[in-house]
Amino acid sequence: MPFALDPDDVRRAFSILGERLATLDARVDGLPISPGGGVPGPDRTGAVPLAVDIPQDPPRALGAEGPLTALLDPTMAELDRGMIQVTARRYFGLFNPAPTAASALADALVAAYNPQLATTQSAPYLVAAETAILDAMAERLRMPGAEGTFTSGGAEANASALVLALQRAFPDLRKKGLRGVDADPRVYVSTEGHDTFAKAVVAHGLGEDALRPVAADGAQRMRPEALSAAMVEDIRAGRRPVLVVGTLGTTTSGAIDPLAILGRMARKHGAWFHVDAAYGGILGLTPEGAPYLTGLEAADSITCDAHKILHAPMAAGMLLVKHRGLLGEAFRVPASYMPRRSSDDPFSRSLQWSRRSMGLKVLLPLQLFGWEGFREITEGLFALGRALRAGLTAAGLTVVNDTPLPIACITHAKGGPGLEAMRRSALVRANAWTSLGRLSSGTRVLRACVTNHRTDASDVAALVEALREGHDEALAESGA
């Protein structure tokens, strides 16, 4: 059989893999954090895509240890140089926490057993595992008893919330579609909210005009009076507010919208209230986060990504829905010519059909470390976030955002070029990865976020020092 692998080759490959993964953390910390070791330019073209060849014939010789073992070294070499090392301690970029070896073990098992999660019957244990995780997250995010589904990521979770909101607003929608409903639907998201909604309104047939970006205040939070004005204006014009999105932790600055007020406004005008807590849901893991969750009780649905807050590998999005049965209503398959299906099956409760187990890679770390372990890790990240802000301020840098989340947005007197100099300095001097961003006010910022459970005070100090040096150099260069 052409697919047969020598069992000794498999044993050897996984044994070597284990050896490598046991020490991967330290090795990744020593790699250039940037793909190819280069410094990407402001147009993000620094990393050149590589060519990958797929052979026509099986290679004749791939090493005496066997072909699978022989593939391990070159593959790891490509991963070493061919990606941003998001698992490195000095990765201060967007929310990509480093997973533990438990998730790698889980994903290897999922790949080997290949369970089919379309129906409960196909994989009852793994469906139950996902349900247990979703139930626990619903509890922590003030939506006890909610129903949920794993999604391919936050984009699918947010788009699914839009579908739910539309179906609830328009009883005729399932049958007649958007062209058959009696008012133009409108969706309200802060100008600091996530672009997935801009993608979803187009893909789901509403069009760009249906998206109402609502102004944010000086702290990047949606302005309730702007939301109210927009909804009133739309209603007067005969349009229909269907979805208000509150963001718990914006991507750029970690801002938290005034959820309780937004929820009341949504309810007043009959709109679905969705909270995009893709990353901000991390506040549900620690008692110190509790005050910031106020208003989640008002949500009809919540997006929260396990690959952002539960240190799972991508992609493990989660959608929680307060109203039981609605997922099955929205995503069941209506075709009368097909056999009757159970609306309890996962494929009847999400946009997806055949799918992988997303829960096992979340479950194993949870079983190892308990919710208590995740609380401890989370509090450590938050403490480092405070240290980061304090360090930046002490170094004379300007932090312009205000959030309990470990995200700092830094400005530079020289604008974009100053920020790029800081970013380059962080890369070159500290091998640290940060992001550039722009607040909806137009202010350009360098963004640093503590997202790795291995990051410690020395990493934060190294980042601060490198940023300060870059900051001052840019000032000096411009003759300031």
Add this chain to the structure above:
Amino acid sequence: MPFALDPDDVRRAFSILGERLATLDARVDGLPISPGGGVPGPDRTGAVPLAVDIPQDPPRALGAEGPLTALLDPTMAELDRGMIQVTARRYFGLFNPAPTAASALADALVAAYNPQLATTQSAPYLVAAETAILDAMAERLRMPGAEGTFTSGGAEANASALVLALQRAFPDLRKKGLRGVDADPRVYVSTEGHDTFAKAVVAHGLGEDALRPVAADGAQRMRPEALSAAMVEDIRAGRRPVLVVGTLGTTTSGAIDPLAILGRMARKHGAWFHVDAAYGGILGLTPEGAPYLTGLEAADSITCDAHKILHAPMAAGMLLVKHRGLLGEAFRVPASYMPRRSSDDPFSRSLQWSRRSMGLKVLLPLQLFGWEGFREITEGLFALGRALRAGLTAAGLTVVNDTPLPIACITHAKGGPGLEAMRRSALVRANAWTSLGRLSSGTRVLRACVTNHRTDASDVAALVEALREGHDEALAESGA
């Protein structure tokens, strides 16, 4: 740090994992193929979901070898009893081919390195790997030079094709949405086509009324004259045909729609022609499949699942699009208030955003076995399919479908109860998994498909014998 794992524990766990995976095939073949070992009833409730507990505190003792190692046994025990064993040689169910250990190794690496595939810059090597696979598949499916994207599965790929078709049909759609366009769109799918389209028309705002199920002929192929009549009727009524779906390999019976004719009809009426080759794309892997691909040249887009035809673990859907640049047009993010993004980045070319590498688990087996290895495996599956049909016919059973794909649909004179008796017999006597289905003609069938690269003639013979015994028992029981 609460997440720290003893390196020796990691080494040991992966070493044991390798030992288990080296011999997994034989072990899985020896497991009850049905979850819990039970025989599911006709209402599919045979498998009872299990409860999964997540601890609050980290377990104090999880074995002297370390907690990760200690988790391996109970987790594998749950997988052993808690799922349909799709990787077993006698799994003759829906298209879930057994992956090799190379994919498990790849997925462990992906979980450990956690590359972020939203942008090319984040993971250039892995983006290049996915592009290489998509390019090669486009070549094999008669769409050389096409652009493509990996998707969470066939459902997302098919829904994405619908989005492309709509955007091309209505230049105003992006801005104004479906309510702003000048005609009611209609989508045409065979009554044997996949239910993902029924889901997509609802989720993407068209509504059920927009889906036109087109009658199939006695061989489960879409009837071109029925398609033509439906389109003409719609056009006369002022509606607009936007999407014609041809199926290359229907789920139930492996039927192949007359693609060339359907493509011409779609073009004549200005509709997008999409071919759902989620499984039938396997015909592109072998020269003997070539005659059946006729008409793919006419397709504007093709769905093809790597987790169905390239023996990859779920989920690895693929969408191929003939017209370069259209994916970037359809899925780019339009919001003017966000920083400029590259339309070459994966997140700008699909419904997803942050996502996992889906390509590495496909690439490693391809690098090991080459396209030639996949050709050989595919031809083996097809040969066993012919043996299955011949065996069934020789055993006096009635095969009612006609396809080059290794799928047999079998009827029973006693209808449903007869089929259930056959299915139970296959399970109990041969530990073989088959499916029940219904053709759009109303005929109920037992469906057996050869999808596992380890299945051999003895497995097929055992299945045939068990089905024959179940068949005859059901006849005898009813006094026939």
